[in-house]
Amino acid sequence: MGNGLSDQISILSSLPSFQSFHIAILGLDWAGKTTGLYRLQFNEFVKTVPTKGFNAEKIKTHSSEISLPLSNT
Numbered sequence: 001m002g003n004g005l006s007d008q009i010s011i012l013s014s015l016p017s018f019q020s021f022h023i024a025i026l027g028l029d030w031a032g033k034t035t036g037l038y039r040l041q042f043n044e045f046v047k048t049v050p051t052k053g054f055n056a057e058k059i060k061t062h063s064s065e066i067s068l069p070l071s072n073t
């Protein structure tokens with residue numbers, strides 16, 4: 001899942017243009033949630049370990065200046 005994302009801008013620019021909003025990424029163990037989160041933040045593939053608890057990141061886009069607090073379990 002996570003590595004299958006295309007570039008960050010095309011995904012984020014297709015979302016409604018709110019000033020900021022929260023997105024929760026839910027899925028089965030080892031589904032690619034953390035990979036997807038860090039792909040959105042850094043636009044690159046990051047090697048992961050199984051998440052204990054959750055990750056939360058704030059992502060700002062350059063195109064529309066919206067900020068996206070993201071978390072995943």
Ligand SMILES: Nc1nc2c(ncn2[C@@H]2O[C@H](COP(=O)(O)OP(=O)(O)OP(=O)(O)O)[C@@H](O)[C@H]2O)c(=O)[nH]1
Pocket residue numbers: 001002003004005027028029030031032033034035036047048049050051052073
């Ligand atoms: N082939 C392939 N592997 C992927 C893709 N996305 C993630 N992975 C791999 O799948 C494994 C699990 O990815 P994670 O992002 O850690 O999965 P997760 O859903 O956060 O897992 P938990 O934190 O254990 O719930 C890692 O080895 C990733 O490298 C993908 O799109 N394609």
Ligand SMILES: [Mg+2]
Pocket residue numbers: 033034035048049050051073
């Ligand atoms: Mg994880």
